[in-house]
Amino acid sequence: MKSFGTVLGCIIAMASIALSAGCYKDNKEAMYPSVNCDTTNVTWTKDIKSIVTNSCATSGCHDAAASGGYNLTTYSGVKTMVDNRRFLEVIELGTMPKNSSKLDNCTINKVRRWINNGALEN
Amino acid sequence: MTILSNTFLFTYGQGNKNDDLSSLLEGDSVVKEYTYGAFKTTRLINGHSIENTGKGILDFKISHRFSPMSGGVHEFFGLDGATIRLGLDYGINDAITIGVGRSSLFKEYDAYVKTKILRQTVKDEIPLSLSYVGGMSVSSLSSDQLLGRPLVSPEKYPFSNRLFFFNQLLIARKFSSIFTLQLMPTHVHYNFVNTIAEPNDILALGAGGRIKLNKRVTLNLEYYHQFTQLSNTTNSLSVGFDIETGGHVFQLHFTNSSGMTERTFIAQTTDKWGDGGFRFGFNIARVFTVVKPEEFKNSKNKIW
Numbered sequence: 140m141k142s143f144g145t146v147l148g149c150i151i152a153m154a155s156i157a158l159s160a161g162c163y164k165d166n167k168e169a170m171y172p173s174v175n176c177d178t179t180n181v182t183w184t185k186d187i188k189s190i191v192t193n194s195c196a197t198s199g200c201h202d203a204a205a206s207g208g209y210n211l212t213t214y215s216g217v218k219t220m221v222d223n224r225r226f227l228e229v230i231e232l233g234t235m236p237k238n239s240s241k242l243d244n245c246t247i248n249k250v251r252r253w254i255n256n257g258a259l260e261n
Numbered sequence: 262m263t264i265l266s267n268t269f270l271f272t273y274g275q276g277n278k279n280d281d282l283s284s285l286l287e288g289d290s291v292v293k294e295y296t297y298g299a300f301k302t303t304r305l306i307n308g309h310s311i312e313n314t315g316k317g318i319l320d321f322k323i324s325h326r327f328s329p330m331s332g333g334v335h336e337f338f339g340l341d342g343a344t345i346r347l348g349l350d351y352g353i354n355d356a357i358t359i360g361v362g363r364s365s366l367f368k369e370y371d372a373y374v375k376t377k378i379l380r381q382t383v384k385d386e387i388p389l390s391l392s393y394v395g396g397m398s399v400s401s402l403s404s405d406q407l408l409g410r411p412l413v414s415p416e417k418y419p420f421s422n423r424l425f426f427f428n429q430l431l432i433a434r435k436f437s438s439i440f441t442l443q444l445m446p447t448h449v450h451y452n453f454v455n456t457i458a459e460p461n462d463i464l465a466l467g468a469g470g471r472i473k474l475n476k477r478v479t480l481n482l483e484y485y486h487q488f489t490q491l492s493n494t495t496n497s498l499s500v501g502f503d504i505e506t507g508g509h510v511f512q513l514h515f516t517n518s519s520g521m522t523e524r525t526f527i528a529q530t531t532d533k534w535g536d537g538g539f540r541f542g543f544n545i546a547r548v549f550t551v552v553k554p555e556e557f558k559n560s561k562n563k564i565w
Contacts, residue, residue: 161421163452164461170453171408171416193406199344199365206342208332233493238366238519238529240455240492242409 317552331537
Protein backbone atom coordinates (compact mmCIF):
# COMPACT_ATOMS: atom_id res chain seq x y z
CA MET A 140 0.00 0.00 0.00
CA LYS A 141 2.93 2.23 0.76
CA SER A 142 4.23 1.94 -2.79
CA PHE A 143 0.75 2.61 -4.14
CA GLY A 144 0.70 5.82 -2.08
CA THR A 145 4.05 6.85 -3.51
CA VAL A 146 2.84 6.26 -7.05
CA LEU A 147 -0.32 8.20 -6.40
CA GLY A 148 1.75 11.01 -4.88
CA CYS A 149 4.00 11.21 -7.92
CA ILE A 150 1.12 11.15 -10.36
CA ILE A 151 -0.73 13.83 -8.41
CA ALA A 152 2.45 15.95 -8.28
CA MET A 153 2.97 15.69 -12.04
CA ALA A 154 -0.69 16.26 -12.77
CA SER A 155 -0.80 19.32 -10.53
CA ILE A 156 2.19 20.88 -12.30
CA ALA A 157 0.53 20.17 -15.63
CA LEU A 158 -2.82 21.52 -14.48
CA SER A 159 -1.49 24.60 -12.70
CA ALA A 160 0.49 25.57 -15.79
CA GLY A 161 -2.26 24.26 -18.01
CA CYS A 162 -2.46 22.70 -21.40
CA TYR A 163 -2.53 25.32 -24.16
CA LYS A 164 -2.47 25.56 -27.91
CA ASP A 165 -0.53 28.76 -28.45
CA ASN A 166 1.84 29.91 -31.15
CA LYS A 167 4.46 32.60 -31.50
CA GLU A 168 2.93 34.27 -34.55
CA ALA A 169 -0.36 34.99 -32.78
CA MET A 170 0.98 35.55 -29.27
CA TYR A 171 3.99 37.72 -30.15
CA PRO A 172 3.28 39.61 -33.37
CA SER A 173 6.38 41.34 -34.70
CA VAL A 174 5.85 44.63 -32.95
CA ASN A 175 8.90 46.38 -34.27
CA CYS A 176 9.87 44.95 -37.61
CA ASP A 177 11.80 48.03 -38.62
CA THR A 178 14.56 47.14 -41.06
CA THR A 179 15.51 50.69 -41.97
CA ASN A 180 18.24 51.15 -39.40
CA VAL A 181 19.59 47.70 -38.48
CA THR A 182 22.81 47.63 -36.47
CA TRP A 183 25.02 44.93 -34.94
CA THR A 184 24.61 46.14 -31.35
CA LYS A 185 20.91 47.01 -31.53
CA ASP A 186 19.58 44.05 -33.52
CA ILE A 187 21.92 41.39 -34.87
CA LYS A 188 23.94 40.65 -31.72
CA SER A 189 20.85 39.59 -29.75
CA ILE A 190 19.53 37.50 -32.65
CA VAL A 191 22.86 35.63 -32.87
CA THR A 192 23.15 35.28 -29.09
CA ASN A 193 19.65 33.87 -28.72
CA SER A 194 19.46 31.70 -31.83
CA CYS A 195 23.02 30.70 -32.75
CA ALA A 196 25.55 31.15 -29.95
CA THR A 197 23.61 29.00 -27.51
CA SER A 198 25.20 26.43 -25.20
CA GLY A 199 26.25 23.32 -27.08
CA CYS A 200 25.86 25.03 -30.45
CA HIS A 201 27.96 27.94 -31.74
CA ASP A 202 29.22 28.85 -28.26
CA ALA A 203 32.72 29.88 -27.19
CA ALA A 204 33.77 26.22 -27.18
CA ALA A 205 32.59 26.09 -30.81
CA SER A 206 30.72 22.85 -30.07
CA GLY A 207 28.87 23.28 -33.34
CA GLY A 208 32.06 23.86 -35.32
CA TYR A 209 31.94 27.68 -35.36
CA ASN A 210 32.19 30.19 -32.56
CA LEU A 211 29.51 32.84 -33.10
CA THR A 212 29.82 34.54 -29.72
CA THR A 213 31.92 37.32 -31.23
CA TYR A 214 31.45 39.76 -34.09
CA SER A 215 34.55 38.41 -35.87
CA GLY A 216 33.14 34.86 -35.73
CA VAL A 217 29.90 36.03 -37.34
CA LYS A 218 31.72 38.18 -39.90
CA THR A 219 33.80 35.18 -41.02
CA MET A 220 30.61 33.24 -41.69
CA VAL A 221 29.04 36.21 -43.49
CA ASP A 222 32.16 36.52 -45.69
CA ASN A 223 31.90 32.80 -46.49
CA ARG A 224 28.35 33.55 -47.71
CA ARG A 225 27.03 30.78 -45.47
CA PHE A 226 25.42 32.84 -42.72
CA LEU A 227 22.33 34.13 -44.51
CA GLU A 228 21.96 31.02 -46.66
CA VAL A 229 21.49 28.57 -43.77
CA ILE A 230 19.07 30.95 -42.03
CA GLU A 231 17.01 31.49 -45.18
CA LEU A 232 16.88 27.76 -45.89
CA GLY A 233 15.86 27.09 -42.28
CA THR A 234 18.79 24.67 -41.88
CA MET A 235 19.72 26.80 -38.90
CA PRO A 236 18.91 27.18 -36.05
CA LYS A 237 19.14 23.43 -35.70
CA ASN A 238 16.45 21.60 -33.71
CA SER A 239 14.24 24.63 -33.97
CA SER A 240 11.83 26.17 -36.42
CA LYS A 241 12.99 28.59 -39.08
CA LEU A 242 13.55 32.16 -37.84
CA ASP A 243 10.60 34.47 -38.47
CA ASN A 244 10.59 36.62 -41.59
CA CYS A 245 11.18 39.86 -39.70
CA THR A 246 14.37 38.48 -38.13
CA ILE A 247 15.63 37.13 -41.45
CA ASN A 248 14.92 40.49 -43.13
CA LYS A 249 16.94 42.29 -40.46
CA VAL A 250 19.90 39.95 -40.97
CA ARG A 251 19.64 40.37 -44.75
CA ARG A 252 19.55 44.17 -44.45
CA TRP A 253 22.54 44.18 -42.08
CA ILE A 254 24.60 42.02 -44.46
CA ASN A 255 23.58 44.12 -47.49
CA ASN A 256 24.74 47.20 -45.57
CA GLY A 257 28.21 45.65 -45.23
CA ALA A 258 27.78 43.61 -42.02
CA LEU A 259 29.43 46.36 -39.97
CA GLU A 260 30.25 46.23 -36.25
CA ASN A 261 28.13 49.30 -35.59
CA MET B 262 11.68 -59.93 -2.49
CA THR B 263 10.95 -57.38 0.17
CA ILE B 264 13.47 -55.06 -1.39
CA LEU B 265 11.93 -55.58 -4.81
CA SER B 266 8.42 -54.93 -3.57
CA ASN B 267 9.60 -51.87 -1.70
CA THR B 268 11.30 -50.55 -4.83
CA PHE B 269 8.13 -51.20 -6.81
CA LEU B 270 5.96 -49.47 -4.23
CA PHE B 271 8.35 -46.54 -4.06
CA THR B 272 8.45 -46.17 -7.85
CA TYR B 273 4.72 -46.61 -8.08
CA GLY B 274 4.24 -43.99 -5.42
CA GLN B 275 6.55 -41.61 -7.30
CA GLY B 276 4.62 -42.21 -10.47
CA ASN B 277 1.41 -41.30 -8.76
CA LYS B 278 2.94 -38.15 -7.35
CA ASN B 279 4.17 -37.15 -10.81
CA ASP B 280 0.72 -37.68 -12.22
CA ASP B 281 -0.73 -35.46 -9.53
CA LEU B 282 1.81 -32.77 -10.30
CA SER B 283 1.16 -32.89 -14.04
CA SER B 284 -2.57 -32.68 -13.45
CA LEU B 285 -1.93 -29.66 -11.23
CA LEU B 286 0.17 -28.02 -13.95
CA GLU B 287 -2.50 -28.60 -16.55
CA GLY B 288 -5.23 -27.25 -14.30
CA ASP B 289 -6.78 -23.79 -14.55
CA SER B 290 -5.35 -22.73 -11.21
CA VAL B 291 -1.79 -22.61 -12.59
CA VAL B 292 -0.15 -19.18 -12.47
CA LYS B 293 0.53 -17.80 -15.94
CA GLU B 294 4.13 -17.95 -17.06
CA TYR B 295 5.14 -14.61 -18.51
CA THR B 296 7.79 -14.07 -21.16
CA TYR B 297 10.73 -12.01 -20.00
CA GLY B 298 13.73 -10.28 -21.49
CA ALA B 299 12.02 -8.91 -24.61
CA PHE B 300 14.75 -6.26 -24.61
CA LYS B 301 17.98 -5.99 -22.66
CA THR B 302 17.12 -2.62 -21.13
CA THR B 303 14.31 -0.11 -20.56
CA ARG B 304 15.27 1.93 -23.64
CA LEU B 305 15.06 0.68 -27.20
CA ILE B 306 17.46 3.34 -28.49
CA ASN B 307 16.06 6.84 -27.91
CA GLY B 308 12.62 5.82 -26.72
CA HIS B 309 11.19 3.43 -24.19
CA SER B 310 11.13 -0.34 -24.58
CA ILE B 311 8.48 -2.57 -23.00
CA GLU B 312 10.87 -3.42 -20.15
CA ASN B 313 10.47 -1.81 -16.73
CA THR B 314 13.03 -1.08 -14.03
CA GLY B 315 12.79 -3.78 -11.33
CA LYS B 316 11.05 -3.11 -8.02
CA GLY B 317 13.22 -1.09 -5.66
CA ILE B 318 15.92 -0.57 -8.29
CA LEU B 319 17.31 2.88 -9.08
CA ASP B 320 18.81 3.09 -12.56
CA PHE B 321 21.18 5.99 -13.27
CA LYS B 322 21.35 6.56 -17.01
CA ILE B 323 24.00 8.61 -18.78
CA SER B 324 23.29 9.27 -22.46
CA HIS B 325 25.22 11.18 -25.09
CA ARG B 326 24.44 12.10 -28.67
CA PHE B 327 27.32 13.60 -30.59
CA SER B 328 27.33 16.01 -33.56
CA PRO B 329 26.66 14.73 -37.09
CA MET B 330 29.31 12.59 -38.77
CA SER B 331 29.15 15.01 -41.73
CA GLY B 332 31.47 17.32 -39.74
CA GLY B 333 34.30 15.09 -41.00
CA VAL B 334 37.83 15.05 -39.64
CA HIS B 335 37.64 18.73 -38.62
CA GLU B 336 34.87 17.86 -36.13
CA PHE B 337 36.40 14.44 -35.43
CA PHE B 338 33.29 12.93 -37.02
CA GLY B 339 31.01 14.72 -34.59
CA LEU B 340 32.75 13.76 -31.36
CA ASP B 341 33.72 17.42 -30.70
CA GLY B 342 30.16 18.32 -29.78
CA ALA B 343 27.63 16.46 -27.67
CA THR B 344 24.22 16.73 -26.09
CA ILE B 345 23.84 14.94 -22.77
CA ARG B 346 20.96 13.55 -20.75
CA LEU B 347 21.37 12.40 -17.16
CA GLY B 348 18.42 10.41 -15.87
CA LEU B 349 17.18 8.47 -12.87
CA ASP B 350 14.62 5.68 -13.32
CA TYR B 351 13.05 3.94 -10.33
CA GLY B 352 10.89 0.84 -10.13
CA ILE B 353 8.08 1.46 -7.64
CA ASN B 354 6.87 -2.09 -8.18
CA ASP B 355 7.16 -4.58 -10.99
CA ALA B 356 4.49 -2.78 -13.01
CA ILE B 357 5.24 0.90 -12.46
CA THR B 358 8.44 2.79 -13.22
CA ILE B 359 8.93 6.51 -12.74
CA GLY B 360 11.81 8.59 -14.00
CA VAL B 361 13.31 12.05 -14.18
CA GLY B 362 16.03 13.50 -16.37
CA ARG B 363 17.87 16.58 -17.44
CA SER B 364 19.07 17.25 -20.97
CA SER B 365 21.60 19.80 -22.14
CA LEU B 366 19.61 20.35 -25.36
CA PHE B 367 17.11 23.15 -24.58
CA LYS B 368 18.21 22.83 -20.89
CA GLU B 369 15.23 20.53 -20.48
CA TYR B 370 13.94 18.73 -17.36
CA ASP B 371 11.69 15.73 -17.94
CA ALA B 372 9.62 13.27 -15.90
CA TYR B 373 7.59 10.22 -16.86
CA VAL B 374 5.50 7.33 -15.55
CA LYS B 375 5.54 3.95 -17.29
CA THR B 376 3.05 1.28 -16.36
CA LYS B 377 2.44 -2.27 -17.57
CA ILE B 378 -1.08 -3.04 -18.72
CA LEU B 379 -0.69 -6.49 -20.31
CA ARG B 380 2.13 -9.01 -20.19
CA GLN B 381 2.76 -11.58 -22.90
CA THR B 382 2.62 -15.18 -21.67
CA VAL B 383 4.72 -18.10 -22.81
CA LYS B 384 1.67 -20.11 -23.89
CA ASP B 385 0.15 -17.14 -25.73
CA GLU B 386 -2.98 -16.76 -23.56
CA ILE B 387 -1.89 -13.10 -23.84
CA PRO B 388 -0.09 -12.76 -27.19
CA LEU B 389 1.56 -9.39 -26.56
CA SER B 390 2.73 -6.97 -23.92
CA LEU B 391 1.19 -3.53 -23.56
CA SER B 392 2.48 -0.58 -21.54
CA TYR B 393 1.62 3.09 -21.24
CA VAL B 394 4.20 5.86 -20.89
CA GLY B 395 3.18 9.42 -20.13
CA GLY B 396 5.46 12.32 -19.39
CA MET B 397 6.16 15.99 -19.50
CA SER B 398 9.16 18.23 -19.89
CA VAL B 399 10.11 21.82 -19.18
CA SER B 400 12.63 23.87 -21.12
CA SER B 401 14.63 26.18 -18.85
CA LEU B 402 16.20 28.28 -21.62
CA SER B 403 15.75 32.02 -21.20
CA SER B 404 12.60 33.50 -22.71
CA ASP B 405 14.80 35.48 -25.14
CA GLN B 406 16.31 32.25 -26.42
CA LEU B 407 12.97 30.49 -26.67
CA LEU B 408 11.38 33.42 -28.47
CA GLY B 409 14.41 34.28 -30.61
CA ARG B 410 14.26 37.93 -29.60
CA PRO B 411 14.04 40.01 -26.41
CA LEU B 412 10.58 40.56 -24.94
CA VAL B 413 9.12 43.99 -25.64
CA SER B 414 7.06 45.53 -22.86
CA PRO B 415 4.26 44.66 -22.01
CA GLU B 416 4.91 41.16 -23.43
CA LYS B 417 5.25 38.30 -20.97
CA TYR B 418 6.52 34.77 -21.43
CA PRO B 419 4.24 32.47 -19.38
CA PHE B 420 5.57 29.25 -17.80
CA SER B 421 3.06 27.23 -19.82
CA ASN B 422 4.99 28.13 -23.00
CA ARG B 423 7.87 26.05 -21.69
CA LEU B 424 5.89 22.82 -21.25
CA PHE B 425 5.69 19.73 -23.46
CA PHE B 426 3.71 16.54 -22.89
CA PHE B 427 3.64 13.08 -24.42
CA ASN B 428 1.46 9.97 -24.25
CA GLN B 429 2.66 6.71 -25.68
CA LEU B 430 1.55 3.10 -25.90
CA LEU B 431 4.15 0.36 -26.19
CA ILE B 432 2.87 -2.75 -27.91
CA ALA B 433 5.46 -5.51 -28.03
CA ARG B 434 5.64 -9.16 -28.92
CA LYS B 435 8.61 -11.39 -28.30
CA PHE B 436 8.32 -13.78 -31.23
CA SER B 437 11.30 -15.88 -30.14
CA SER B 438 14.37 -15.57 -27.98
CA ILE B 439 16.00 -13.95 -31.01
CA PHE B 440 13.37 -11.53 -32.31
CA THR B 441 11.15 -8.93 -30.62
CA LEU B 442 8.96 -6.37 -32.39
CA GLN B 443 7.50 -3.23 -30.80
CA LEU B 444 5.03 -0.60 -32.03
CA MET B 445 4.77 2.81 -30.34
CA PRO B 446 1.74 4.99 -31.18
CA THR B 447 2.62 8.40 -29.74
CA HIS B 448 1.01 11.76 -29.09
CA VAL B 449 3.26 14.76 -28.37
CA HIS B 450 1.72 18.04 -27.24
CA TYR B 451 3.40 21.43 -27.57
CA ASN B 452 1.84 24.21 -25.54
CA PHE B 453 3.63 26.71 -27.76
CA VAL B 454 4.77 26.42 -31.37
CA ASN B 455 6.30 28.98 -33.71
CA THR B 456 3.71 29.52 -36.41
CA ILE B 457 -0.05 29.37 -36.82
CA ALA B 458 0.39 26.72 -39.52
CA GLU B 459 2.23 24.34 -37.22
CA PRO B 460 0.22 21.82 -35.16
CA ASN B 461 0.36 21.81 -31.35
CA ASP B 462 -0.33 18.06 -31.36
CA ILE B 463 2.05 15.77 -33.16
CA LEU B 464 0.88 12.23 -33.87
CA ALA B 465 3.45 9.59 -34.66
CA LEU B 466 3.78 5.85 -34.93
CA GLY B 467 7.04 4.29 -33.89
CA ALA B 468 8.23 0.84 -34.85
CA GLY B 469 11.27 -0.95 -33.55
CA GLY B 470 12.71 -4.25 -32.65
CA ARG B 471 15.72 -6.25 -31.74
CA ILE B 472 17.53 -9.21 -33.18
CA LYS B 473 19.72 -11.16 -30.79
CA LEU B 474 23.08 -11.74 -32.43
CA ASN B 475 24.56 -13.77 -29.60
CA LYS B 476 24.20 -14.11 -25.81
CA ARG B 477 25.61 -10.66 -25.16
CA VAL B 478 24.82 -8.57 -28.23
CA THR B 479 21.56 -7.51 -29.87
CA LEU B 480 20.95 -5.38 -32.97
CA ASN B 481 18.23 -2.74 -32.37
CA LEU B 482 16.26 -0.60 -34.79
CA GLU B 483 13.89 2.28 -34.03
CA TYR B 484 11.88 4.50 -36.39
CA TYR B 485 9.20 7.12 -35.72
CA HIS B 486 6.89 8.19 -38.53
CA GLN B 487 5.14 11.53 -37.94
CA PHE B 488 1.61 12.01 -39.28
CA THR B 489 1.52 15.68 -38.26
CA GLN B 490 4.76 17.56 -37.86
CA LEU B 491 6.52 20.85 -37.18
CA SER B 492 8.16 22.69 -40.07
CA ASN B 493 11.66 21.68 -41.14
CA THR B 494 11.61 18.42 -39.20
CA THR B 495 12.12 14.87 -40.36
CA ASN B 496 11.45 11.40 -38.98
CA SER B 497 13.79 9.84 -36.44
CA LEU B 498 15.68 6.70 -37.49
CA SER B 499 18.16 4.94 -35.25
CA VAL B 500 20.13 1.73 -35.37
CA GLY B 501 22.30 0.38 -32.61
CA PHE B 502 23.72 -2.44 -30.57
CA ASP B 503 23.03 -3.45 -26.97
CA ILE B 504 26.09 -5.01 -25.43
CA GLU B 505 25.65 -6.78 -22.11
CA THR B 506 28.73 -6.98 -19.94
CA GLY B 507 27.85 -8.66 -16.65
CA GLY B 508 25.14 -6.51 -15.14
CA HIS B 509 25.73 -3.48 -17.33
CA VAL B 510 24.20 -2.86 -20.72
CA PHE B 511 25.99 -0.51 -23.08
CA GLN B 512 23.87 0.84 -25.89
CA LEU B 513 25.90 2.14 -28.83
CA HIS B 514 24.03 3.57 -31.78
CA PHE B 515 23.76 5.83 -34.80
CA THR B 516 20.80 8.19 -35.03
CA ASN B 517 19.74 11.36 -36.83
CA SER B 518 18.20 12.75 -33.60
CA SER B 519 20.19 14.87 -31.21
CA GLY B 520 17.55 15.00 -28.46
CA MET B 521 16.75 12.31 -25.92
CA THR B 522 13.34 13.42 -24.67
CA GLU B 523 10.27 12.23 -26.57
CA ARG B 524 9.33 15.65 -27.88
CA THR B 525 12.84 16.37 -29.17
CA PHE B 526 13.59 13.10 -30.94
CA ILE B 527 10.09 12.32 -32.23
CA ALA B 528 8.98 15.83 -33.19
CA GLN B 529 12.15 17.90 -33.55
CA THR B 530 14.64 15.81 -35.48
CA THR B 531 16.10 18.02 -38.20
CA ASP B 532 19.12 16.11 -39.56
CA LYS B 533 18.73 13.66 -42.42
CA TRP B 534 20.61 10.38 -42.80
CA GLY B 535 21.02 11.01 -46.53
CA ASP B 536 22.94 14.25 -45.90
CA GLY B 537 25.31 12.58 -43.45
CA GLY B 538 23.21 13.98 -40.63
CA PHE B 539 23.53 10.90 -38.44
CA ARG B 540 25.59 10.85 -35.30
CA PHE B 541 27.11 8.40 -32.85
CA GLY B 542 25.51 8.08 -29.44
CA PHE B 543 25.45 5.88 -26.38
CA ASN B 544 23.41 5.11 -23.26
CA ILE B 545 25.09 3.58 -20.24
CA ALA B 546 23.46 2.66 -16.96
CA ARG B 547 24.48 2.02 -13.37
CA VAL B 548 21.97 0.19 -11.23
CA PHE B 549 21.54 0.65 -7.47
CA THR B 550 19.35 -1.55 -5.26
CA VAL B 551 17.44 0.83 -3.02
CA VAL B 552 14.88 -1.51 -1.49
CA LYS B 553 16.05 -4.96 -0.44
CA PRO B 554 13.95 -7.67 -2.16
CA GLU B 555 11.55 -9.60 0.17
CA GLU B 556 13.49 -12.86 -0.04
CA PHE B 557 16.63 -11.12 1.22
CA LYS B 558 14.91 -9.22 4.08
CA ASN B 559 16.61 -11.31 6.78
CA SER B 560 19.85 -11.81 4.91
CA LYS B 561 23.02 -10.59 6.62
CA ASN B 562 24.89 -10.69 3.38
CA LYS B 563 26.58 -7.34 2.98
CA ILE B 564 25.63 -6.90 -0.64
CA TRP B 565 22.11 -6.19 0.61
